[in-house]
Amino acid sequence: MLVLEYKAVVKKSQSTAIDEAIRTSQFVRNKVLRYWMDNRGIGKKELYQYNTALRAEYGFVKDLNSHACQASVENVERAISRFFDNCKKNKQGLKGYPQFKKDARSVEYKTSGWKLHPTKRKITFSDKKGIGELKLLGKWDIHTYPAELIKRVRIVRRADGYYVQFCVKVDAIQEPRTGDGEVGLDVGLEYFYSDSNGYHEENPRFLRKAEKAIKHAQRRIYSKEKGKNNRRKARGRYARKHLKVSRQREEHAKRIARNVCKANTLVAYEELNVRGLVRNRRLAKSISDVAWRAFRRWLEYFAIKFGTQVVAIAPHYTSQKCSGCGDIVKKTLSTRTHTCKCGCILQRDVNAAINILCKAKSTGGHPGSNAWGVGTSTFLGASQAHASCDVEPRIPRLLAVGSVNLIYIRLG
Structure with missing residues (x-):
C-alpha cells in the first residue's frame, strides 16, 4: 500500500x-x-x-x-x-x-x-x-x-x-542493488549505528539541537492569557517545532535504511525492546530522539524493495563477547574500546556489530556459501572492506549518497 x-x-x-x-x-x-x-x-x-x-x-x-x-x-x-x-x-x-x-x-x-x-x-x-x-x-x-x-x-x-x-493499492517495485555485501548493525546513542565494517553513522540529535527553541516557545505559551487568541497561536508555534523534529527523524531514518538495504544482501540488526528502554528516565529523551523503531520499520520495507534479507538478532552479550576469540570481556557502558587478551582491539560498537553479523549467519540468517566473504559498507558507493569475526575491519572510503525513494510521500 x-x-x-x-x-x-x-x-x-x-x-x-x-x-x-x-x-x-x-x-x-x-x-x-x-x-x-x-x-x-x-x-x-x-x-x-x-x-x-x-x-x-x-x-x-x-x-x-x-x-x-x-x-x-x-x-x-x-x-x-x-x-x-x-x-x-x-x-x-x-x-x-x-x-x-x-x-x-x-x-x-x-x-x-x-x-x-x-x-x-x-x-x-x-x-x-x-x-x-x-x-x-x-x-x-x-x-x-x-x-x-x-x-x-x-x-x-x-x-x-x-x-x-x-x-x-500497488505493490512495491523491486530495484537493483548497488552491492552484495553482508553487514551487522549496532545502534546506539553515541552514533546512530556502527556497522561491522567499521563505519559509524553520526547521530543527528534533532531534538537536542531544537530543544532551546522548543523550550522558548513553550514558555511563551504560559505568558499568554488563557482562552485568548494569542495563547492559541503560541501553542501552534510550539506544536510546529515538535512536528519539524518528528519529520526530520523520519526522513533521516528513511534515507539511512535505504542506503543500508541498497548496498547489502544481508543486514543483521539488534532486536531492541524500545518500549522498555525508554522507561530509563536518564536516557528516555535520547532514545526517543534517535528513532530506532522508525529505522527498523524502514529497514523492513526497503528489504522488500531491494530484495535484501534482514535478520533481527537478540542483543544479549553482543557487546561483551570478543569477536575474535569468543571470550566474554566484561565492560561497563563508559568503556568504549573492546580489548581482549587474544589481541583483538576494536571500538566497542564495531565489535558488537561483528558479533551481530556472526550470530545472524550461525542461526541460518544467510543461506549463501560465502560465509565470511567480502562485505561492503552501508554507505553507498564506498569501497569494499573485509568483514570477518577474527579480522579487524578497515574504515571504508566515503562517497556521495544516491537519491531516496519513498513509500510514504509528504508533499506540499
Missing part, C-alpha cells in the same frame, strides 16, 4: 467542517468500543449493527459518510483483534487493551464520499458535513494511478494545517 500525502488549502468554514467530521468519527469509534466492553463476546456483525443504530439515533452521525463510520468500526475491530492476538501469543508486558480516543486527528473515507477532480488537483467530499472542495498542493504523482486503485482517503489535521492522504 502506497500512501501519497498532499497539503490541503482550506477555508475557515471548511476547517470547522473537517474538525466536526473528525469528532464524529471519534464519537462513533468510542461508542462502538463501549458497546463491545459492555457486551463481551459479541462479534463483528453486532458491531456494524450498532453502528447502523447510531446513524439512526444521531443526526450528526448520519451526516458523516457511511463508509467513514464503517472505517471507525474497523479501527475498533483491529484493536480488539490485536489485543486477543497478543494474549494468545502471551506477549510480555501490556497486551494493548483497546482504549478510548481522546484527541483524534483524522477521518478516513473508503471508496465513497469523495471525488477527484479530472485534473486531480482538487478533491470534493460529498457528505453532509459541508467540507466541499479542497485544493491539493504538491507534485502530481496521484495522476499516474487509476482512481479504482485508491482504497482509502484520509483527512489528517496537523499543527501546520490539514493534509489529504491517498492510500493506493
Whole structure:
C-alpha cells in the first residue's frame, strides 16, 4: 500500500467542517468500543449493527459518510483483534487493551464520499458535513494511478494545517542493488549505528539541537492569557517545532535504511525492546530522539524493495563477547574500546556489530556459501572492506549518497 500525502488549502468554514467530521468519527469509534466492553463476546456483525443504530439515533452521525463510520468500526475491530492476538501469543508486558480516543486527528473515507477532480488537483467530499472542495498542493504523482486503485482517503489535521492522504493499492517495485555485501548493525546513542565494517553513522540529535527553541516557545505559551487568541497561536508555534523534529527523524531514518538495504544482501540488526528502554528516565529523551523503531520499520520495507534479507538478532552479550576469540570481556557502558587478551582491539560498537553479523549467519540468517566473504559498507558507493569475526575491519572510503525513494510521500 502506497500512501501519497498532499497539503490541503482550506477555508475557515471548511476547517470547522473537517474538525466536526473528525469528532464524529471519534464519537462513533468510542461508542462502538463501549458497546463491545459492555457486551463481551459479541462479534463483528453486532458491531456494524450498532453502528447502523447510531446513524439512526444521531443526526450528526448520519451526516458523516457511511463508509467513514464503517472505517471507525474497523479501527475498533483491529484493536480488539490485536489485543486477543497478543494474549494468545502471551506477549510480555501490556497486551494493548483497546482504549478510548481522546484527541483524534483524522477521518478516513473508503471508496465513497469523495471525488477527484479530472485534473486531480482538487478533491470534493460529498457528505453532509459541508467540507466541499479542497485544493491539493504538491507534485502530481496521484495522476499516474487509476482512481479504482485508491482504497482509502484520509483527512489528517496537523499543527501546520490539514493534509489529504491517498492510500493506493500497488505493490512495491523491486530495484537493483548497488552491492552484495553482508553487514551487522549496532545502534546506539553515541552514533546512530556502527556497522561491522567499521563505519559509524553520526547521530543527528534533532531534538537536542531544537530543544532551546522548543523550550522558548513553550514558555511563551504560559505568558499568554488563557482562552485568548494569542495563547492559541503560541501553542501552534510550539506544536510546529515538535512536528519539524518528528519529520526530520523520519526522513533521516528513511534515507539511512535505504542506503543500508541498497548496498547489502544481508543486514543483521539488534532486536531492541524500545518500549522498555525508554522507561530509563536518564536516557528516555535520547532514545526517543534517535528513532530506532522508525529505522527498523524502514529497514523492513526497503528489504522488500531491494530484495535484501534482514535478520533481527537478540542483543544479549553482543557487546561483551570478543569477536575474535569468543571470550566474554566484561565492560561497563563508559568503556568504549573492546580489548581482549587474544589481541583483538576494536571500538566497542564495531565489535558488537561483528558479533551481530556472526550470530545472524550461525542461526541460518544467510543461506549463501560465502560465509565470511567480502562485505561492503552501508554507505553507498564506498569501497569494499573485509568483514570477518577474527579480522579487524578497515574504515571504508566515503562517497556521495544516491537519491531516496519513498513509500510514504509528504508533499506540499
